Amino acid sequence: MGRQDWLLAAGLGAFFAVGVAGHLSPGSRPLMLALTPFALLVTAGIVAVPLVSERRARVAAWAGATFAVGFALEVAGVATGLVFGRYSYGSVLGPKLLGVPLVIGLNWPLVILGAVSLTARLVRSPLAAALLAGALTAGFDWVLEPFAVSAGYWTWQGGSIPARNYVAWFAISSLLALAFAGRKLSVRSPVPSIAVAIQVVFFALLRLLAV
Numbered sequence: 001m002g003r004q005d006w007l008l009a010a011g012l013g014a015f016f017a018v019g020v021a022g023h024l025s026p027g028s029r030p031l032m033l034a035l036t037p038f039a040l041l042v043t044a045g046i047v048a049v050p051l052v053s054e055r056r057a058r059v060a061a062w063a064g065a066t067f068a069v070g071f072a073l074e075v076a077g078v079a080t081g082l083v084f085g086r087y088s089y090g091s092v093l094g095p096k097l098l099g100v101p102l103v104i105g106l107n108w109p110l111v112i113l114g115a116v117s118l119t120a121r122l123v124r125s126p127l128a129a130a131l132l133a134g135a136l137t138a139g140f141d142w143v144l145e146p147f148a149v150s151a152g153y154w155t156w157q158g159g160s161i162p163a164r165n166y167v168a169w170f171a172i173s174s175l176l177a178l179a180f181a182g183r184k185l186s187v188r189s190p191v192p193s194i195a196v197a198i199q200v201v202f203f204a205l206l207r208l209l210a211v
Contacts, residue, residue: 070109070176088154089101117190
C-alpha cells in the first residue's frame with residue numbers, strides 16, 4: 001500500500017475503534033447512535049479518496065448506479081415486503097425519502113465495492129468474482145443484522161430476520177458485482193476492501209458485546 005492508503009486505513013480504523021468504545025459505554029451510546037449517518041458519510045468519503053486519486057470515473061459511475069438501484073430496491077422492500085421481507089426503518093439513520101433513510105443507499109456501493117474489488121484480485125472469472133462478492137456481502141449483512149435491530153436502525157415484522165433477506169442480499173449484490181467485474185472495472189487501492197473489513201470487525205464486536 002502507498003502512504004495515502006496507509007493513512008486512510010489507519011484513520012478509518014481509529015475512527016471505528018472510537019465508535020466501538022462509544023457504543024459500549026452507556027453514557028455515550030446515544031451520541032454514537034445519533035452520529036451513525038455521519039459515520040457512514042465519513043466512511044464513504046474516505047473510500048472515495050482513492051477513486052478520485054486514481055481517476056476512476058467508470059467506477060464512480062458504477063457506484064452511482066449501484067446507489068440508485070440499492071435505494072430503489074429498499075423503497076420497494078419497505079413498501080411491499082417482497083424484496084427482503086417485511087421491515088421498516090427507525091429514526092437512527094437520519095432523514096428518509098419514501099420511508100428509506102437517504103444514507104442507506106451508500107451502504108450498497110460501499111460494501112459491494114469492497115467485496116468485489118477483493119474477489120476480483122483472487123479469481124479471474126468475472127462470474128466467480130461476482131458470486132463470491134455476493135456471498136461476502138450477504139455475510140456482512142448477517143454480521144450486521146442483530147446489532148442493527150437492537151440499535152433501532154430498522155425492525156422486522158414478527159421480530160425475526162427472514163432468510164429471504166440474506167438470499168436477496170446475495171442475489172442483488174452478485175448482479176451488481178457482476179456489472180463491476182464483467183466490465184473489467186478495478187481499483188488499485190485496497191482501501192475499499194479494508195473499509196468493509198473494518199466494518200465487519202466493528203459490527204462483530206458490537207454483536208458480541210452490546211446486543
